[in-house]
Amino acid sequence: MNAALGQYSLVELEQALASWGFKTSHASRLLRAYYAADGALVDDDLELPHGLREKLQQLPCSPASSPARREVSADGTTKLLLRLGDGRTVESVMMPDYGGQRVAGCISSQVGCAMGCDFCATAKSGFERNLTAAEMVAQFLALRREARAVGRRLQTVVFMGMGEPLLNVEQVLEAVRRIADNRYGGLGWRQVTVSTVGIVPGIDALAATGLAFHLAVSLHAPDDATRAKLLPTGRRFAIQDILAAADRFQARRGRPVTIQYCLLRGVNDSTGHARALAALLGTRRMHVNLLSYNPTGTSLRGVEYQPTPVEDAEAFVAVLRERGLVAHFRRSRGPDIDAACGQLRHREAANA
Numbered sequence: 279m280n281a282a283l284g285q286y287s288l289v290e291l292e293q294a295l296a297s298w299g300f301k302t303s304h305a306s307r308l309l310r311a312y313y314a315a316d317g318a319l320v321d322d323d324l325e326l327p328h329g330l331r332e333k334l335q336q337l338p339c340s341p342a343s344s345p346a347r348r349e350v351s352a353d354g355t356t357k358l359l360l361r362l363g364d365g366r367t368v369e370s371v372m373m374p375d376y377g378g379q380r381v382a383g384c385i386s387s388q389v390g391c392a393m394g395c396d397f398c399a400t401a402k403s404g405f406e407r408n409l410t411a412a413e414m415v416a417q418f419l420a421l422r423r424e425a426r427a428v429g430r431r432l433q434t435v436v437f438m439g440m441g442e443p444l445l446n447v448e449q450v451l452e453a454v455r456r457i458a459d460n461r462y463g464g465l466g467w468r469q470v471t472v473s474t475v476g477i478v479p480g481i482d483a484l485a486a487t488g489l490a491f492h493l494a495v496s497l498h499a500p501d502d503a504t505r506a507k508l509l510p511t512g513r514r515f516a517i518q519d520i521l522a523a524a525d526r527f528q529a530r531r532g533r534p535v536t537i538q539y540c541l542l543r544g545v546n547d548s549t550g551h552a553r554a555l556a557a558l559l560g561t562r563r564m565h566v567n568l569l570s571y572n573p574t575g576t577s578l579r580g581v582e583y584q585p586t587p588v589e590d591a592e593a594f595v596a597v598l599r600e601r602g603l604v605a606h607f608r609r610s611r612g613p614d615i616d617a618a619c620g621q622l623r624h625r626e627a628a629n630a
């Protein structure tokens with residue numbers, strides 16, 4: 279089986295088969311076998327009409343089919359640097375579920391990023407290009423192989439690596455379909471989360487799809503002034519407009535939106551900020567996911583952000599919970615391997 283199959287949707291493969299003179303009915307069987315093998319070059323046993331196997335073997339291989347670099351943290355977090363067909367690189371991360379047999383995967387949607395979030399390593403390298411659905415699917419399959427190699431199962435996937443997914447929304451949605459749908463990767467819709475820094479039209483576009491994946495919105499501040507210093511997009515979309523779009527998504531999809539909030543020492547992590555965040559969310563049935571910051575050196579604006587001490591993060595969580603919100607604090611993953619978005623790629627480029 280040729281790894282190039284990851285580049286085809288079912289319809290595209292049916293069209294290709296027809297153009298090569300084969301029955302289109304082979305398409306779904308080929309894709310099922312391809313995804314069941316996690317995109318590996320296997321399955322010589324699959325019965326195919328004469329000449330089709332040779333035809334498939336002549337196709338150019340899928341991009342990013344094997345990691346250019348792989349780093350494993352002491353806590354099991356594994357970062358993959360995948361080289362694309364044009365020589366550029368993207369990062370994907372596998373995060374183990376402590377004590378369990380499952381892992382979560384983090385997928386990039388762009389090479390670099392144009393959003394310029396001040397605490398983010400990816401922002402420093404600027405934007406290069408959007409990824410194709412096939413390049414995102416290749417990350418998913420690489421993570422699934424990685425999980426299988428350590429005896430675990432890739433349980434969930436979040437589009438929260440390099441890039442802003444909603445600035446590449448069509449390709450991201452096609453990748454979500456191929457990852458979640460039973461005719462392809464079969465991970466399940468509820469196992470996929472698309473994350474955004476708050477692109478309002480993009481959130482509405484996701485809601486309009488009718489697909490049952492999750493949405494995560496990165497807020498990182500309870501007021502527009504603080505947010506605008508951290509996220510340039512905060513100057514384009516006000517928090518109330520972002521939350522209104524999240525409300526519309528939640529109303530249409532019927533599942534809680536996750537609010538991501540990266541705690542930065544002395545910037546957005548006081549109990550006053552927690553009270554302001556609780557007041558902002560009010561009675562909304564949203565989950566708050568507090569993230570620990572992985573230091574990335576001097577920021578674009580010349581700031582050296584620091585992580586919030588654990589006891590202060592726990593005090594922040596307590597304030598939210600006292601006010602009836604569902605809130606969790608996620609400790610930093612893989613700090614010894616630069617697991618924050620964009621760090622490994624940035625270091626690799628600096629050493630080149």
Ligand code: SF4
Pocket residue numbers: 391392393394395398399400401439440441442475619
């Ligand atoms: S945090 Fe996400 S959206 Fe912001 S610059 Fe980094 S990759 Fe882009």
